[in-house]
Amino acid sequence: MHHTVATYSQRQISPPEAFSKAIGGEFLARIKLTGIPVIFLSPGSNEGGTWGGFCSESKYTERGEIAIHRALVEPTMCLPQPPIIRRVYLHEASHRLMEGHAHNAAFFAMNLVFLLRSGNGDEDPDWHYSSLYDLQDEAGRMPEAFAWGWKIALELASSELSADECARSIESAYCAWEEEQARREERIAEARERRAMESAKFRALQGKVNERWWFALCGGIFGVLLALALRYS
Numbered sequence: 001m002h003h004t005v006a007t008y009s010q011r012q013i014s015p016p017e018a019f020s021k022a023i024g025g026e027f028l029a030r031i032k033l034t035g036i037p038v039i040f041l042s043p044g045s046n047e048g049g050t051w052g053g054f055c056s057e058s059k060y061t062e063r064g065e066i067a068i069h070r071a072l073v074e075p076t077m078c079l080p081q082p083p084i085i086r087r088v089y090l091h092e093a094s095h096r097l098m099e100g101h102a103h104n105a106a107f108f109a110m111n112l113v114f115l116l117r118s119g120n121g122d123e124d125p126d127w128h129y130s131s132l133y134d135l136q137d138e139a140g141r142m143p144e145a146f147a148w149g150w151k152i153a154l155e156l157a158s159s160e161l162s163a164d165e166c167a168r169s170i171e172s173a174y175c176a177w178e179e180e181q182a183r184r185e186e187r188i189a190e191a192r193e194r195r196a197m198e199s200a201k202f203r204a205l206q207g208k209v210n211e212r213w214w215f216a217l218c219g220g221i222f223g224v225l226l227a228l229a230l231r232y233s
């Protein structure tokens with residue numbers, strides 16, 4: 001006997017007002033992104049931790065949508081904060097464009113392109129909120145990853161490339177950078193091995209020299225004793 005299984009399917013509705021205000025057409029044009037579908041969710045009562053949004057793999061979504069916490073746009077829950085809505089949206093949109101990159105330097109660069117493009121005035125620009133959280137997978141090579149991500153994001157943010165084109169450009173640059181890093185690590189390991197071998201050789205040589213001095217000293221003392229013995233015998 002087979003069970004009949006049903007599932008929910010999405011229905012398009014007009015966006016919550018707070019969301020439309022934060023992510024308007026002008027904003028999308030500025031960041032050069034074709035809007036990514038959004039689904040607003042309330043977390044289940046047994047869910048631990050806090051989250052503002054998430055991005056599931058495309059294959060687990062209906063239309064490649066990203067999820068944003070309902071509380072961010074629902075005025076009856078708390079006063080909507082446009083900068084927070086914007087940053088959560090941009091973070092999750094970066095995940096959608098950089099699928100498979102989790103929080104590595106490529107993801108960091110993509111999110112930074114958005115934050116640099118989104119602006120929000122001179123006093124409190126969105127890029128001030130770029131975070132090392134976005135770069136957490138590069139913990140072992142943070143300074144290099146940060147410098148690489150920052151440089152490429154600055155170049156791309158001021159270009160005419162669409163967000164999607166920026167993502168593809170970051171992706172291929174990241175591949176090349178990863179290979180370069182691997183070669184660099186190899187060179188460092190080889191140099192370390194060479195140094196270890198040279199210092200082992202030096203220690204062995206030093207041991208031999210010390211040995212010779214010791215023999216020479218013993219020979220000298222023996223000679224003096226022999227001379228004295230002959231002199232006073």
Ligand SMILES: [Zn+2]
Binds near residue numbers: 091095103
């Ligand atoms: Zn994330």
